[in-house]
Amino acid sequence: MTDHVSPWMTDELKLLRDTARQFFLREGMPHVARWERQQGVDREFWMKAGSLGLLCPTVPEVYGGAGGNILHHIVITEEQARTIDKGWGNPVHSGVVAGYLLSYGSEEQKLRWLPGMVSGETIAAIAMTEPSAGSDLQAIKTTAVRDGDEYIINGAKTFITNGGSADLILVAAKTDPTARGRGISLIVVDTRDCPGFVRGRVLDKIGQHAADTAELAFQDVRVPVSNRLGEEGSGFKMLMQQLPQERLFIGVGAVVPIELAVERTVEYAKDRELYGKPLLDLQNTRFELAECATVARVARTFIDSCIEKHLCGELDSATAAMAKLWLTDMQCQVIDRCLQLFGGYGYMREYPIARMYADARVQRIYGGANEVMKEVIARSL
Secondary structure (H helix, E strand, C coil): CCCCCCCCCCHHHHHHHHHHHHHHHHHHHHHHHHHHHHCCCCHHHHHHHHHCCCCCCCCCHHHCCCCCCHHHHHHHHHHHHHHCCCCCCHHHHHHHHHHHHHHHCCHHHHHHHHHHHHHCCCCEEEECCECCECCCHHHCCCEEEEECCEEEEEEEEEEECCCCCCCEEEEEEECCCCCCHHHEEEEEEEHHHCCCEEEEEECCCCCCCCCCCEEEEEEEEEEEHHHEECCCCCHHHHHHHHHHHHHHHHHHHHHHHHHHHHHHHHHHHHHCEECCEEHHHCHHHHHHHHHHHHHHHHHHHHHHHHHHHHHCCCCCHHHHHHHHHHHHHHHHHHHHHHHHHCHHHHHCCCCHHHHHHHHHHHHHCCCCCHHHHHHHHHHCC
16 A cells, blocks of 8 residues: 555655654644644644645745645645644645635735745635535625725634634625625635624534634624735635635545555454454455455545646546545545444544544535535536
8 A cells, every 4th residue: 555656756745745744743643632622723733834834835935935836735735634634724724725815816915914824823714614505605695795995794604624713714705695606705804803703613523623613703894805805706716716626635635544544454454353363364354455455546546647637737627526526435435444344443532443434524525515526527528
């Protein structure tokens, strides 16, 4: 499993991978249990990650970043998945929000917000989902009404990654409530001095307990018009343009746990004895792991292909949806099969396979439910 080298891997990326892995093992792993209890990662951890260049690696040097490309972010995301699991909201902060600012932000907006995101002083989130609008983004009800040089935002958001700690929130709101997609705009809300902004509870989830996934409320929140990304009403188009990359990231976040589940289960099956011999000597165990290892290799090959397409600007919506659909389905299936081989120990949260099982389930929901991915794919046929 571990001898595969992705065709896009370089010596520079290997060094970054080693740096990220050592950082997560040293500064992250000892605190994961506490982060899960407090439902959030320490701000100090964000700052330390920023000092090592592990935040927003695609941001150009002029805005404080390293000037890397999407591969740098993917390598960091993979190492996070191998070590501290899904609790840290960096994929949203560095991969999603930074991507929107780089693609659609004005020069003034980039200079204002990106340096703090790179350093870790500013934590970012994106608020799309609402209590009555998930995969159907055109159905959002949050409004942003123009009042001179300001927008007045009213509405509620839920399931927001980094919502409990975010300083900057990229909010999807209706600037034209009479329209659907054409009425949506993206507006940055700085929560550090923001009357009317209310953080709700940090949600108690099945898995990903260290992630501060929260409910948010906007009650007559006034934001300068200059905080809007791009033209008024262009938000839905931006969301659709960025979703393939977001779904690619979700796919990356699915492949590593698949590989890790197989590796850890093979190790366990070699040591665990059943009927006086290693569990791995039983034909059913070997066959189960043979099938799971095959899925892992196919999954890695598929995500490598998607990554290379994305680097060339050729990752279309249907292929990204295929990656999100199939890889997250396989993540859940492979981890479930591996957990079964652990027997009763697989149900204990002290074993990583149990936490991987709980963390995996939401992958089939966020970023567009997998049922919606089938519709996206079907439209391309």
